[in-house]
Amino acid sequence: MKNITTLLKVLFSAVFILVLAQCTATTSASSENEKTFIVGPETADCTGVAPMKCLQVKENSSGEWTNFYSNIEGFTYEPGYEYVLKVKTEKIENPPADGSSIKYTLVKQVSKTKK
Incomplete structure (x- = not known):
């Protein structure tokens, strides 16, 4: 059970970072x-x-x-x-x-x- 919780935390963190990076890339592209x-x-x-x-x-x-x-x-x-x-x-x-x-x-x- 502990392994599943850790895996979910890692996956959630990775998705959050990807979403944040995409928002930053979109903002930069539009200002360019x-x-x-x-x-x-x-x-x-x-x-x-x-x-x-x-x-x-x-x-x-x-x-x-x-x-x-x-x-x-x-x-x-x-x-x-x-x-x-x-x-x-x-x-x-x-x-x-x-x-x-x-x-x-x-x-x-x-x-x-x-x-």
Whole structure:
């Protein structure tokens, strides 16, 4: 009986450690796929497949504004505001020839400031 109790304790401990390790791995993986974007208050003329308007985006306050050719699912842009966004990135398997290989999804709108 003592051997069974000891075995159950060892098994329970092993399962607990595996569950804890999986939770940590999931958290790390999701944070690796998140970016912070600063979205400028104006769009800019740009050319993708055709002439279009691009969001102006940078990843930190000291960075340069760059054209953002994709859209951010769940985000509605309003001119005249600067946004700070947390965005999840996902690699797209077999993207269209004229499309991005990354899907961007809004996780959280951190701020919206009138400019």
